[in-house]
Amino acid sequence: MKKRLAVLISGKGSNMERIIKNCKSGFIDASVVFVASDRPEAPGLEKARSLETPALVLSYKETGKHGAESGLLEKIIRERIDMLVLAGFMRVLSPWFVNQLAGKIINIHPSLLPAFPGTGSIERAWKAGVRVTGVTVHLVDEQVDHGPILAQEPVRVGRDDTLESLERKIHDVEHRVYSRILRDFSRHGNLSAFRRRQLV
Numbered sequence: 448m449k450k451r452l453a454v455l456i457s458g459k460g461s462n463m464e465r466i467i468k469n470c471k472s473g474f475i476d477a478s479v480v481f482v483a484s485d486r487p488e489a490p491g492l493e494k495a496r497s498l499e500t501p502a503l504v505l506s507y508k509e510t511g512k513h514g515a516e517s518g519l520l521e522k523i524i525r526e527r528i529d530m531l532v533l534a535g536f537m538r539v540l541s542p543w544f545v546n547q548l549a550g551k552i553i554n555i556h557p558s559l560l561p562a563f564p565g566t567g568s569i570e571r572a573w574k575a576g577v578r579v580t581g582v583t584v585h586l587v588d589e590q591v592d593h594g595p596i597l598a599q600e601p602v603r604v605g606r607d608d609t610l611e612s613l614e615r616k617i618h619d620v621e622h623r624v625y626s627r628i629l630r631d632f633s634r635h636g637n638l639s640a641f642r643r644r645q646l647v
């Protein structure tokens with residue numbers, strides 16, 4: 448049976464877009480049942496709708512964090528979502544919410560965690576002068592950008608790279624790695640098989 452995904456975004460939604468397209472093409476044996484954003488102005492919402500995927504705004508502004516998370520959890524249960532996919536979602540989920548969905552929330556981060564967690568990771572890695580950075584996909588636990596690592600892929604910082612070219616390289620890798628992990632999940636049914644296994 449096709450897996451049912453929900454994707455949370457806050458901004459552009461380029462990872463989300465790639466995931467929806469890869470579900471539609473059959474590369475990932477799943478469907479994106481809905482997309483949700485904490486920011487009504489997130490450009491990714493329109494992008495999702497143009498790909499015929501329902502997109503909604505979470506009620507953080509009106510109801511606060513607990514109200515927004517409760518509403519989201521109800522929808523996740525009602526829609527029988529198998530995996531909640533964080534793709535540039537800028538809010539920290541509460542321990543209560545994470546525990547309700549233990550092992551069913553996945554995140555992508557643009558660094559080799561545990562290096563450079565939090566926001567602005569690519570720029571901070573660039574300013575620190577690292578020669579290698581990369582991308583991490585992990586299960587979400589109660590801490591920020593933390594939890595069992597499912598995949599990591601390194602990205603070299605070349606002599607000719609600028610911050611902008613490094614960002615482009617990292618985003619290209621993100622799009623590929625996230626879809627690959629979700630394809631494996633859609634085929635094998637759960638993610639525990641990948642825990643602590645380096646996939647690249």
Ligand code: GRF
Nearest residue numbers: 459460461462535555556557
């Ligand atoms: C990505 O770099 C992701 O790793 C980070 O936020 C960014 C989201 O980009 N968590 P997009 O909205 O998918 O284009």
